[in-house]
Every structure is written in structure tokens, then in C-alpha cells.
Amino acid sequence: IGGHPKPQAGPIKPKGVSRILAVASGKGGVGKSTVSANLAVALARQGRRVGLLDADIYGPSQPRMMGVSGSPNSPDGTVIEPLKAHGVTLMSIGLMVPEDKAVVWRGPMLMGALQQMLGQVNWGELDVLIVDLPPGTGDVQLTLCTKSELSGAIVVSTPQDVALIDARKALDMFRTLKTPVLGLIENMSFFTCPDCGGEHHIFGHGGVASEAKALGLPLLGALPIDLETRLAGDAGTPVAAGEGAVSEAYAQIAKGLVA
Numbered sequence: 001i002g003g004h005p006k007p008q009a010g011p012i013k014p015k016g017v018s019r020i021l022a023v024a025s026g027k028g029g030v031g032k033s034t035v036s037a038n039l040a041v042a043l044a045r046q047g048r049r050v051g052l053l054d055a056d057i058y059g060p061s062q063p064r065m066m067g068v069s070g071s072p073n074s075p076d077g078t079v080i081e082p083l084k085a086h087g088v089t090l091m092s093i094g095l096m097v098p099e100d101k102a103v104v105w106r107g108p109m110l111m112g113a114l115q116q117m118l119g120q121v122n123w124g125e126l127d128v129l130i131v132d133l134p135p136g137t138g139d140v141q142l143t144l145c146t147k148s149e150l151s152g153a154i155v156v157s158t159p160q161d162v163a164l165i166d167a168r169k170a171l172d173m174f175r176t177l178k179t180p181v182l183g184l185i186e187n188m189s190f191f192t193c194p195d196c197g198g199e200h201h202i203f204g205h206g207g208v209a210s211e212a213k214a215l216g217l218p219l220l221g222a223l224p225i226d227l228e229t230r231l232a233g234d235a236g237t238p239v240a241a242g243e244g245a246v247s248e249a250y251a252q253i254a255k256g257l258v259a
């Protein structure tokens with residue numbers, strides 16, 4: 001994706017991709033990228049053919065979280081070969097731009113880049129392509145919902161009011177754009193003290209569950225604040241690639257997604 005990506009006309013769904021699932025949040029920092037990476041890895045471990053498209057153009061986290069670096073090849077200058085990590089086919093603008101360099105683009109270029117990442121990347125045959133959206137309700141969300149055949153969206157939030165207020169906006173956006181919401185995930189739901197074993201609700205309790213209930217949507221899972229999740233993300237080996245309760249929780253969510 002060199003030069004100046006321009007938006008294209010018409011809906012885009014890579015040929016071999018069965019379905020596209022978007023992972024969204026209202027607010028940044030609630031764990032949307034962490035959940036995207038872990039769900040992708042959990043699905044791959046279950047034998048699914050999975051792609052992960054990092055659509056957070058201004059703050060791409062997936063190269064770091066999935067532990068990949070290096071530029072994707074484009075032998076013919078048109079088709080871009082994605083990279084592979086933990087059984088997942090991956091594409092991110094972060095693979096094209098050094099980690100300490102900013103992408104300073106206006107909306108049309110942003111949308112062009114997203115469309116190129118959908119349409120020009122050789123995704124191959126995939127059961128599911130997970131799209132890690134940027135936070136909020138902006139150009140990327142609008143482009144993806146209107147210009148790709150999106151099967152559905154998952155909304156990630158913490159139980160904290162400030163996160164939930166924005167999550168409701170994301171849900172409202174999907175309603176407006178007629179994108180089905182498959183369910184909500186409560187991240188940073190609780191913290192189990194390693195010393196006393198007590199459960200602490202640092203960001204509040206059950207906020208996402210009651211939001212899901214009020215909207216008649218499934219609560220797909222509730223994930224703890226977990227040191228290993230954070231360390232594994234920073235190390236590029238998502239927690240779902242290993243064993244343990246959190247990995248199992250991701251496996252359960254993944255099972256329900258592609259039943």
C-alpha cells in the first residue's frame with residue numbers, strides 16, 4: 001500500500017472469505033485489540049482458517065500483539081501477501097509504517113487504505129476474517145459497514161460508565177447502519193487477587209451484562225483483568241495461544257462465534 005490510497009466504489013468482500021466479523025468499541029483502551037487477537041488465535045486453534053485485519057490505522061497494535069514484524073511482499077505491485085502468526089493470516093498498516101512513525105492521513109486516504117487491505121490482500125480461503133476496528137464511530141467504521149459485506153460486529157467494553165456510554169454509541173451506529181451485533185464482551189470484568197484470592201470489580205460490576213440484557217443481545221463473555229493477558233500481548237504471544245483459564249474463556253467465546 002504505497003503512495004496515496006484512494007477509496008474505491010462498490011462493496012468489498014475478499015473472494016475466499018466466508019464471513020467478516022468486526023470487533024468494535026466505543027472507547028480506546030478497553031481491550032478491543034487484545035480481544036481481536038485472542039479470538040483470532042482461539043479460532044485458529046479450533047481449526048478455523050482465520051484472518052486478522054488491523055483496521056486501527058492511526059494506532060495499529062496487531063503487529064506487536066501478534067509478534068510479527070517485517071513488510072508484506074507484493075511481487076506484482078498489486079496483490080499484497082499478508083503475514084502469518086499463531087496460525088492467523090495478518091495484515092496491518094503497522095507492517096508498512098515503522099512503529100515510531102505516525103500515519104497522518106485524512107478520511108479519504110484512510111478509507112482507501114482500508115479498502116486496499118480488504119481487496120488487494122491475498123487473504124486466501126478463510127472461514128472468518130476478524131477486523132480490529134479503531135475505537136469510536138468514524139470513517140473506518142462507516143466504510144467497513146457500508147462497503148464490505150460484514151456478517152456482524154462484536155462490541156467490547158469494560159463495565160465502567162465512561163466506557164459503556166461510548167459502547168452504546170457504537171451499538172447505535174451498528175443499528176443505524178443495519179449491521180447485526182452478535183453480542184457484547186465485558187473485558188476487565190474482575191480482578192482475582194493473587195494473594196487473597198478475593199474478586200475485585202475495579203471498573204464496576206456487571207455493567208456490560210445489564211446493557212446486553214437491556215438490548216436483548218448475548219453477553220459473549222466476561223474476561224478478567226489479568227497480568228498474563230497484558231504480558232502476553234506485549235510479548236506477541238496472545239494469552240489464547242497458551243493454556244489456562246483466560247485461554248479457555250477465549251476458546252469458549254470463539255466456539256460460540258463460529259458454531
Ligand code: ADP
Nearest residue numbers: 028029030031032033034224225226229230233
Ligand atoms: P483497545 O484496542 O481497546 O485500545 P488494547 O487491547 O490495546 O485496547 O488494550 C489496552 C491495554 O490494556 C493494553 O496494554 C493491553 O495489554 C491491556 N489489556 C487489555 N485487556 C486486558 C485484560 N483483560 N487484562 C489486563 N490487561 C489488559
